[in-house]
Amino acid sequence: MMQIIKQEFSDRVNEIDRYFHLLENITEKDAQLIFPNENDRRENLSIRLGLTLKSGLVLLLYNLVESSISKCLGNIHQSLTDENITYFEMSDALQKIWLKYHYKLLNDSSNSNDSSVLQLKKNG
Known part of the structure; x- marks a missing residue:
């Protein structure tokens, strides 16, 4: 079970790394949205949107920690139950x-x- 928890943690860390890389490109390189179906219309991303995306990163990190701790505690509880530890x-x-x-x-x-x-x- 711990191996599954470690793998899920690693997978989520990789997802967060990709999100962080995207966020870094968006906020530090003056990224623009390009709408190919609208004659390549371009739109700058607002500072407010950048802040919203950054807050999303904080939520992803919080969820990673909360989920990992919750699963580890559940694993401990299950082990105690399986081994009939009083x-x-x-x-x-x-x-x-x-x-x-x-x-x-x-x-x-x-x-x-x-x-x-x-x-x-x-x-x-």
């Missing part, structure tokens, strides 16, 4: 993640909660 057999780090996700007890900005919940877990 909560108490997981590392403390995975237990913290599990608690944060399932019970929303912990606040990322407060590390003091992490240790108190782990103490509750160990004492309980």
Whole structure:
């Protein structure tokens, strides 16, 4: 499964590279649209369109990261399920993640909660 995730990541990186190259050509080389069905009418691309295309690149990068992380976490979850690993057999780090996700007890900005919940877990 990880090999599939890596291949999909690589494929998407290549797509983003091609988009970036196109965007670079459009914005840095004063590209024009040519309409062959309209007597080769030419139209300059506006600065606003360039900004829109750049924001599209940011979205592509965000989606790449979000998708990759989501698939990796799903893969970890599936592995834990397939191997019948219980909560108490997981590392403390995975237990913290599990608690944060399932019970929303912990606040990322407060590390003091992490240790108190782990103490509750160990004492309980």
